[in-house]
Structures are given as structure tokens and as C-alpha cells.
Amino acid sequence: MDKDKLENLKSNMEQIADVLYRGDTMDGIAGISNVLPDIADAASDMPDDDSRQELIDNALAPLLEAMEQGDGTLMADIISYELVPLLK
Numbered sequence: 685m686d687k688d689k690l691e692n693l694k695s696n697m698e699q700i701a702d703v704l705y706r707g708d709t710m711d712g713i714a715g716i717s718n719v720l721p722d723i724a725d726a727a728s729d730m731p732d733d734d735s736r737q738e739l740i741d742n743a744l745a746p747l748l749e750a751m752e753q754g755d756g757t758l759m760a761d762i763i764s765y766e767l768v769p770l771l772k
Contacts, residue, residue: 685722685729690771693722697768701760709756716751716759726771735770743767 685693696719704712723744730736743766750758 685725689722690726693719693726694768694771696722697763697771701763701768704756704760704763707756709754709759712756712759713751716747716763723767723771739767739770743770 696715700712700715700719703715727736727739730739743762747759747762747767750762
């Protein structure tokens with residue numbers, strides 16, 4: 685994934701986190717669904733299996749669990765403090 689697409693993805697994720705922090709859980713979930721293909725592209729460009737596993741273990745699996753629970757604040761925290769930093 686080129687640098688511009690990665691920056692755009694990070695910006696989109698930060699906007700989704702803002703939506704979730706405002707309490708719009710359903711809109712946040714919809715936003716996450718829209719960027720999942722881009723997250724998959726970014727993961728495929730990670731340098732090694734350990735980096736991809738860290739993304740899954742520390743960000744994607746907890747994000748899925750938070751989505752299942754409908755916990756918008758936890759989703760926003762995971763995006764802000766786990767997912768976005770892993771994409772840098």
C-alpha cells in the first residue's frame with residue numbers, strides 16, 4: 685500500500701473513532717466495515733508474519749469483540765490506541 689493510501693486509511697480510522705466517541709455506534713460500525721478491505725491491504729504489506737499477528741491479536745480481534753458487544757467507546761479506543769499506531 686502506498687504512503688498516500690496509508691495516510692488516507694489512518695485519517696478515515698481517526699474519523700471513525702470520532703464518530704464512535706460521539707456515541708454513533710452503528711455509524712462507526714458501518715465505517716469500520718467500509719475500511720476493512722484497506723486494512724487487509726495494509727496487513728498484506730506488513731514486513732513479516734509477527735507484525736500481521738500483532739495486528740490481529742492487539743487490534744482486529746478485540747475490535748471485533750467490541751463490535752459484537754456494541755461498545756462504541758471500546759471500539760474507538762482500540763482504533764485510536766492500537767490499530768492506527770500499528771498502521772504507522
